[in-house]
Amino acid sequence: MMRPAEQYELFGTVCNGEAAEADRQMLECLLTDDAEARRRYLNYITLHTQLRDRIQGMAVTRKVVPQARFHMRRWAAVAALVLVAGMLWIIVPSKSTPKHAEPSEQTHSVALVTNLDRAVFDDGGAIELGGELAPGMLALRSGRVQVMFNSGAVVDLTGPCRFRMIDAGRAMLDGGSLLAYVPERGRGFTVEGPGGVRVVDLGTRFTMTVDELRQTRVLVLEGTVALSLSDGRVDQQVELLTAGYEMIADPMHRTLVRMDNSHGPITITGDAVLTSGPADGTIYRHTDTAKGGGAFEHQDLIVGSATGPADYNGIAMFRLPQRTPNGLSRAELRLTVATEGRLPNANVDVWALGYVSSPIKPSSKWMLTADADDRTGQTLGVEPTDAKPVKIADDMIPADSFHERDYTWQTDTTQSTALCDYINSLYEQGAEAGDWLVIRINPDAPVGNTYDGVAHPFAAIRFGGSHRVAPDRRACLLLSVSEKVNADVVPSQNHE
Amino acid sequence: MRLYATHHRELFAYVMALVGDEHQAEEVFQDTSVTLWKQFERFEPGPGSDFVRWAATVALNQVRNYRRVRGRDRHVFSESLVEQLAADRAALFEEDQSRREALATCLSKLRDVDRQLIERCYGEARSFKQIASDLGRPANTVYKALNRIRAALLECVEQTLGLGGDA
Incomplete structure (x- = not known):
């Protein structure tokens, strides 16, 4: 029997915490066994x-932000939207007037708007979350839009992007990038590119980019797609692309160029634990503010205030792969919301701090609750010592915006390019395979857990840490090592 | 929202007791808060409807979810213990306010050196271990001191409430 003092x-x-x-x-x-012990x-x-x-x-009473008051009514409105967004996946769309897309003779809807993030359109128009879309053009200047076609295919568009919806199973990308997820029932979903390029999805996930030269680049993340090039007549080139493969269709030269993927793509998922042992990746949580110190453990990447007055930064470390002669061709960072929340007064930014040669304890110096970081690697204790942190994404989550669990943020084309260039530059400056890239996700202003005098205890967003395996919500860095190899150029049968 | 603002700390204490770990409790608590926020319209204030009890039910569901999802890789209390603790803790909500008031009085009765240690350990967003290292004291010594002071405070609170104490 344990005495009370021992209890x-x-x-x-x-x-x-011990x-x-x-x-x-x-x-x-x-x-x-013991009711009295329970009471104690x-x-x-x-x-x-x-x-x-x-x-x-x-x-805590210090943080009172005068602007953007915290209104229940607004709160409820946002909540309703969030619920609608969640339910759209299961309900049958109702017949309502299409909110957007070009005027079209066909007025039936082909898709639904399932997510919106600061979307600005060329024509100044607006679409609503949950709104139905008729066939027509979405000319997205900036921000992001997610649409779900009635066939089941889901397409994420990142501005600038020109995307034309043709029918429930077919669309065209005139310029910009998209990410498509196609469930089994949407098999056969087709996206066309300029010059007779056609990407037919065979139940998968892929990215597609059309550049200024009207070349179409397709990277398959899961499953298989068929990529074809046609001049409108009978003869076609068709290539099947499986996961990890990337191909460029060049209508001008009538070629399909397969990128060599003998090295990749390499998916690096934040993985493993604690400061004690190196593993394939490490994610730490760190309770910061400027005070230093904190607990490091196998955790989510928390940004914001959680339940205490301190603001959290999420630090993810990813192990760098073997360097290849032409460097990395693509780097994409993905973060998935594990627990939703919102920061009322701060945006969330993503920074690359540099690299470390072992998964050392994150330093409290790494933490930031500001919009700029002018410290050098020397100050921060990372390599390269003379370089400053680089902001990979500004306002990845804007203040006051709410993202449902399982919302996946990922670097857009520009950010991916910046991240890829950054990692390649780290190799130039001495990073080697096995070193650890340090990524920080932080609020750009102090958050705190009271807001306008009202407790606001979920002013934090948790992005999945390395333990979020099923379902998979782990932070993920997707690196592609692709090199053009002459032998892989598929000669056109129809040179013009 | 005022109701939530008033009671959210009691809810956190409830979740922490059921989970038995502060970091895990934060995770469950955030889920709870978001769920409450979404379901708030279902709560009808008025005589006979107790926000804390309603919210505690929501929190208990979140703890159950957590057990299901995370029970494989972390030690969590058994299902029957969680349910028992939930029932026992719910019966104590009425005491929370008087305990809080008693604690304020009891804190003022502490020796200065003890109060300073408590203020430092609880006031800073850092682990007790790091604070110990700042103080140049072994972590174990600080833990022991904290345990002793908390036990003394609990005894004082219970005596103030006329419950007697055994700490």
């Missing part, structure tokens, strides 16, 4: 949380 010792390990597995098992036994435990935990509230509460 308090045990409860203390929980509050000190409970070992054996302590937890002992606690479980004690609490299961509950009161002890209450005391612990009240102590934190009381003592931190004295310091």
Whole structure:
């Protein structure tokens, strides 16, 4: 029988964050058998949380932001939108007037708007979340739009982008980039590119980019697509592309160029744990602000205030692959929301800080709650010592915006290019295979957990850490090592 | 929202007790907060409807979800213990306010050196271990001191409430 004093010792390990597995098992036994011990435990935990509230509460009242008040009505409106966005995946669309797309003689809807993020259109028009889209053009100047075709295919568009919806299973990309997810029932979904390029999806996920030269680049992330080039007559070139393969269709020269993927793509997922042992990737959580210190553990990437007054930064470390002669051709970072939340007064930015040669404990110096970071690698304790951190994405999540669990943010074309160039430059400056790229996700202003005098305890967003395996919400860095190889050029049968 | 603002710390204490780990509790609590926010319109304030109890039900569901999803890779309390703790803790909500008031009084009765340690450990967004290292003291010494002070505070709170204490 454990004496009360011993019981308090045990409860203390929980509050000190030091409970070992054996302590937890002992606690479980004690609490299961003994009602009086349960009462003590509950009161002890209450005391612990009240102590934190009381003592931190004295310091917290500082953050009162006058603008952008916190209104319940607005809150409810956003919540309704979020719920609608969540439900759109399962409900049958109702017949309502199409909100956007070019005027068309066909007025039936072919797709639904399932996500919107700061979307600005060339014509100044607007579409609504949940709105139906008739066949026509979406000329997206900036921001992002996700549409779900009635066939089931889901397409993420990142501006600038010109995307034409033809029918429920067919579309055309005139310029810009898209990411398509096509479930089994949407098999056969087709996106055309300029000059007779056609990408037929065979149940998969792929990215497609049309550049200024009207070349179409397709990278298959999962499954298989058929890429074909036609001049409108019978003769066609058709290539099947499987996951990891990338191909460029050049209508001008009538060629399909397969990129050599003997090295990749390499998907690096933030993985493994703690500071003690190197593994294939490490994600730490760090309780910052400027005060330094913090707990490092196998965690989500938390950005914002969580339940305390301190603002969190998420730090992800990714192990760099072997360098290849022509360097990386693509680098894409993906972060998936594991627990939703929103930062009322700060945007979330993504930075690359540099590299470290071992997965060292993150330094409190790495943390930031500001929009600019002019410190050098020397100050931060990372290589290259003379370089400053590079912002990969500004406002990846804008202030006051809310993203549902499983929302995946990923670098757009410009950001991917910047990240790819950055990593290649790290190799130029001495990084080697096995070194660790350090990525930081941080709020661009202090957040805190009170807002306009009202408690706002979920002013934080959690992006999946390395333990979010099923379903997979892990942070992911997708690197492609692609080199053009002459032998892989498919000669056209129809040179003009 | 005022209701939420008033009671969210009690809810956190509730979640923490059921989960038995502060970091895991934060994770569950954030899910709980978001769910409450979405479902708030279902709550009808008025006589006989208790926000905290309603919110605690939502929180309990989140703990159950957490157990299901994370129980494989982390130690969590058994299902029956979670349910028992939930029931026991819910019966204590009424005491929370008086405990909070008693704690304020009891804190002022601490020796200066103890109060300073508590303020430092609880006031800063850092682990107790790091604070110990800043103080140049072994972590274990700081843990022991914290355990002793918390036990003394709990005893003082219970005596203030006329419950007697055994700490």
